[in-house]
Amino acid sequence: MGMILKNEELIKDIFMLEIEGKYEGKAGQFYMIKVDNTPYPLLSRPVSIFEITSNSIKFLYKVVGEGTKILSEKKKGDSISIRGPYGNGFPPVKGKVALVGGGMGAAPLYETAKQLMPDPEVNVVDLYLGFSHEIILEDSWRKVCSSFFYDIGGIITDYVDVSKYDVILSCGPDIMMKKLSELGKKAGVPVYVSIESHMACGIGACLACSCQTKYGNKKVCKDGPVFLGEDIYDV
């Protein structure tokens, strides 16, 4: 049980949730959030780590259905239960890195950029984000990367010159991540994608989140959510 420090609507339906406490986790991992303290709804919602601070953890989430709606009604001071961190997170990288996010896929890239910037093995962290309606947290993004590019309503992959980078980390709609994986394959640049799946346990026991990969079925919650794009998409 953690206490909510903030649950603020940034723009319509997009919220920043901050929970007090010392939490662990690396970029690209997620937590399972129980949106209410009653047993309803039964399942926790998987949400990526947005940021870990010294005394809190932050999540950036969008209200899309009943669970996130209930979560959005929680107030400062309410207690909430979360479990995690789960999943593999983004792999260690080197050189010039591009982070590409679409929609709520932006969420895990903040902590990712924050962790990569001071990394001596990493030279460049370019952040590309595609939003559908409006940019959020513009100043924050700028601060955690080498260069920040964004687009509203368009196709963010159009802006990314894949061949300029040593590795690409991405999260967003399948169509975006597939496109990137294609470009990456052509250019010989590894593209890592963070994918979504409906989950029950979140820890690898129920097989609800199985996804087909080149190497057979993998669990999104445990073997993922980050995979090498070409192992997931038929590119």
Next chain:
Amino acid sequence: MGMILKNEELIKDIFMLEIEGKYEGKAGQFYMIKVDNTPYPLLSRPVSIFEITSNSIKFLYKVVGEGTKILSEKKKGDSISIRGPYGNGFPPVKGKVALVGGGMGAAPLYETAKQLMPDPEVNVVDLYLGFSHEIILEDSWRKVCSSFFYDIGGIITDYVDVSKYDVILSCGPDIMMKKLSELGKKAGVPVYVSIESHMACGIGACLACSCQTKYGNKKVCKDGPVFLGEDIYDV
């Protein structure tokens, strides 16, 4: 939807809930309270009117199960949905009146006493309350009646000289109300009892709350919750 002004624990597990707004209702009627804004739990909980003020309604309730537990976690400023007033409430009375409550049966007697005291047809309003552990709201009770008697852990009916009164209004455990009905019958004094039943609709449509009376089945939610004791209990 009303806004919660107060939801305060008076003594362990007993809460006073105050909701903002202009509400109607007479003594002995009840409201159906939806304890949470999610669909869970499905059914609203019937709770007697404790007091109606010019800009709010108050309920005195005890945490006994999951629904009242959820309710007890609501905070000032939360919104809540209630429906009512339902039920018949206590009948008009005259002369010397005793109000006898046991446990949470005290709840509807506050508004009842408050309404009877200024009534020119009523001469005396004596209030007898039996608590199991501890008295609550002692000062409040005293203010709304002619004389106030209470007992902790004992049997409150032992204190009531039924024959002194023209009518008795009561609410509490069945065993208490049955006893009073017996005494009343012997003394020729009408005893009204407010009874409980599990409810679904609260308005007379589902027949969940049917109770057997001398005159056939009656609905606690609509024909009651107040009945003449001797019509309900075999006395």
Next chain:
Amino acid sequence: MYDMKVQFANIEFKNPVVAASGTFGFGEEYHEIYDVGVLGGISSKGLTLSKKAGNTGLRLWETPMGIINSIGLENPGVENFISNELPKMKRYRNRIIVNIGGSSEEEYISAVERFNDVDIDMIELNISCPNVKEGCMAFGIHEDSAGRLVKKVKQITKHPLIVKLSPNAENIVKVACACEDAGADGLSLINTIKAMAIDINNRKPVFENIYAGLSGPAIKPIALRMVHEVCKSVKIPVMGMGGIMNWQDAIEFIMAGAHLIQIGTVNFVNPEAGKEIISGIEAFMKTEGIKSLDEIRGII
């Protein structure tokens, strides 16, 4: 333009939303909350030939997103209904479905017969109530007994006859087909699912009858599956129900093949649900450009 009308066994309903038997009384109580005339129809509380007092003991128990009831068909009897309740129901000017229960073939037949010269729209033969000790659900468990009863009732009734099926049937599709073969003009399903609760503190079953009937959103996924199975197997129209809470649920049942939908437990949760579901369906049709529900019915 956006037409919610539905033809069901040659009767026109102004929209597909019908109040389910036993959850809406005879409409009067809900009419104090909203004009129940906006509903496509109302299925009456289950009636038996003679008045019934229903079950003793606790009648209702809440479960996770469901309720178990053991009302036991408390009702005023057919005669009282006709003289006291029916005239009031007529004021709502929507379809009146008379739900009939019974414990023997004779009882069903006498009750149904009594309505031959009474102005109602439809008979809903309840062969699925799990809450009465004799009869009722017994007829709905197996296709033979169901078919036999329906055939006899069909022979004597002048009204369109729909049969309300039990999810406790051994094979609900077979029962549905037997009812169709026996001449039923339509089907309604599902009634409540046989269920149980135990009061562990008193070490007793919650209900005197031990078993009672589960309804509400908890059972929706099961109800929807059964409605889909039955709709794929019969040609007569179906009223689908079981746990419908909102217009989205209603659309699911229609996509699964139901002509009409009935709403039960939700009336207790939100007494204005009927009205809201109708406007929700209408809004959905507008947004999606659906002119008639025929376009989406049974597309799954």
Next chain:
Amino acid sequence: MYDMKVQFANIEFKNPVVAASGTFGFGEEYHEIYDVGVLGGISSKGLTLSKKAGNTGLRLWETPMGIINSIGLENPGVENFISNELPKMKRYRNRIIVNIGGSSEEEYISAVERFNDVDIDMIELNISCPNVKEGCMAFGIHEDSAGRLVKKVKQITKHPLIVKLSPNAENIVKVACACEDAGADGLSLINTIKAMAIDINNRKPVFENIYAGLSGPAIKPIALRMVHEVCKSVKIPVMGMGGIMNWQDAIEFIMAGAHLIQIGTVNFVNPEAGKEIISGIEAFMKTEGIKSLDEIRGII
């Protein structure tokens, strides 16, 4: 003093709480959260003779207080289980129940036979999975096919054999009795209930297989009723399950007659549920002065 031990088919369980097949993997993931050795036993993910990839498309859908799953028996196959998973399960030092699915009698028999010389405690014959296209649940729908299969398997297995029954059976009591007659040493019930959901925006069924299996608290009242009915009808011991969320639910199943209880969906809701249910039962026994669960088993 307060003894939670249970004898089940001559096997002693240290307490009545067993993790249900398919919801607990092979224990490993939950062992990172608590010592799963405290459980009475673990029923393995459903195994088939050969490795299975399971179903494609969406596999899980949440419903009001329930979940529908369409995993489709994804599993590593018997051989892989024996070499890679079983050794790890042994570390927990509780009862190992091997859950076996199949699509033909031969497949079941070969799979079960393979365990004859393997050190496990019990075989749970899954004739009730609604999520595979051929076989499995088909065997559990009718008493004849169930009895026939169980008889053959019983003949060849050296391990105690329990049969996992389907709530989708035409008559679950008849299937239970047929399994008992065929030599089953115990029964477990219920598996998931056949259910459905529709994605109204895309006008498609949620699951590629259309139907899938409902579990969780939504179904508890139905599961409890079935466990009660079966316990009243057979002499062999029963493992009861379906929607158990806490120790109170567990006690209900025991009072309904179950020797052991299994917990499935609750593991997803609260991964420490197993541990908590065990301590809850223990505390209840203390408060009520119950020395052995025999005192309350089947008192309803």
